[in-house]
Amino acid sequence: MRRRFLILVVLLGIARPLLACSCGTNPPFLAVADKAPLIVVGRVVSLEGHSRAGGALSMTVQVLENWKGKAEGLTLFIQGGDGWLCRPEVSAFPVGSQWLLALDGPGSKPGMGKGHALSSCGQYWLPIIGSKAQGRISAQDVKETLALAEIKSRLGSAAAANLSLEAEVKAGAVYKIEFGNGLIFGLLPVGGGWEIVVQQKGRDENLARLTPPLHFAPNPRFIEPGHFFGAQKARAEANAPGKAREFIFSPQVGQIIAGPNATRSPSTEDIENVHRYGRGQLSIADVQGNAQRIDRMRFKLDLRWQR
Numbered sequence: 001m002r003r004r005f006l007i008l009v010v011l012l013g014i015a016r017p018l019l020a021c022s023c024g025t026n027p028p029f030l031a032v033a034d035k036a037p038l039i040v041v042g043r044v045v046s047l048e049g050h051s052r053a054g055g056a057l058s059m060t061v062q063v064l065e066n067w068k069g070k071a072e073g074l075t076l077f078i079q080g081g082d083g084w085l086c087r088p089e090v091s092a093f094p095v096g097s098q099w100l101l102a103l104d105g106p107g108s109k110p111g112m113g114k115g116h117a118l119s120s121c122g123q124y125w126l127p128i129i130g131s132k133a134q135g136r137i138s139a140q141d142v143k144e145t146l147a148l149a150e151i152k153s154r155l156g157s158a159a160a161a162n163l164s165l166e167a168e169v170k171a172g173a174v175y176k177i178e179f180g181n182g183l184i185f186g187l188l189p190v191g192g193g194w195e196i197v198v199q200q201k202g203r204d205e206n207l208a209r210l211t212p213p214l215h216f217a218p219n220p221r222f223i224e225p226g227h228f229f230g231a232q233k234a235r236a237e238a239n240a241p242g243k244a245r246e247f248i249f250s251p252q253v254g255q256i257i258a259g260p261n262a263t264r265s266p267s268t269e270d271i272e273n274v275h276r277y278g279r280g281q282l283s284i285a286d287v288q289g290n291a292q293r294i295d296r297m298r299f300k301l302d303l304r305w306q307r
Helices: 002-019 029-035 148-159 230-238 268-277
Strands: 038-048 058-068 075-079 098-103 125-129 132-135 144-147 162-170 175-179 183-190 193-200 244-249 278-289 294-305
Touching (some): 075 098, 162 175, 175 294, 193 278
Antiparallel strands (some): 038 058, 132 144
């Protein structure tokens, strides 16, 4: 009987390591963060509990910014690991330090317990210094330092393919907003109104310049006073462009399509490729001014683009 007991103990001792965490891969933050239902910027306020290794087993984090999902309070209880679960040890998160945390991702909660957890099957956390995060952000074996705004923009492009908003712009003012894939939507003052532009960071090219019609008829990208005031008002209301301005865009414009080395005009297929990548509609809700200048314009913007 004693011999059988010893054999059972030995077998259990051999089997126990099989329960330890084994992920196989360890991708960088931007490759795994979209798999997490909750992403926050937070500050560690306390460490609690005792792990098998003698350190703390969990931490309480104050939520500074909620990027994705919905945090249930101003603080979050986050479980750590001790080598057996696929969670990092919270001793690596000192009290007072700030972090970008992608919580409850795959592998983070193999057992039961309250609160949230970090997965160690990927870089689901990044330390924050000032307004920047550091670590394996976009490359497997390369440490980077990037502004939080840039990381948030890149996360947006991976997690969503649409944007809807309402805004207002006044005479002579520039309106710009960043969205996914490093793109920028803008209204640039021209001729008493505005031109609709879509640009990519680091490029001056208007990625929406192939919006039809390309010849003869007024292009919907140009929002002019005469479309709403004076002699052209009736004509503008009866024909495009009216108050709903549709446009298309793609980063390929000015490069693969209608680039500096192009030997022909854009084809129907080229225009379709641009449309397939991105399209938008600016719907003018209210416009005030005269035939020479638009003083104020309220609008709704809807953007759709490929992930």
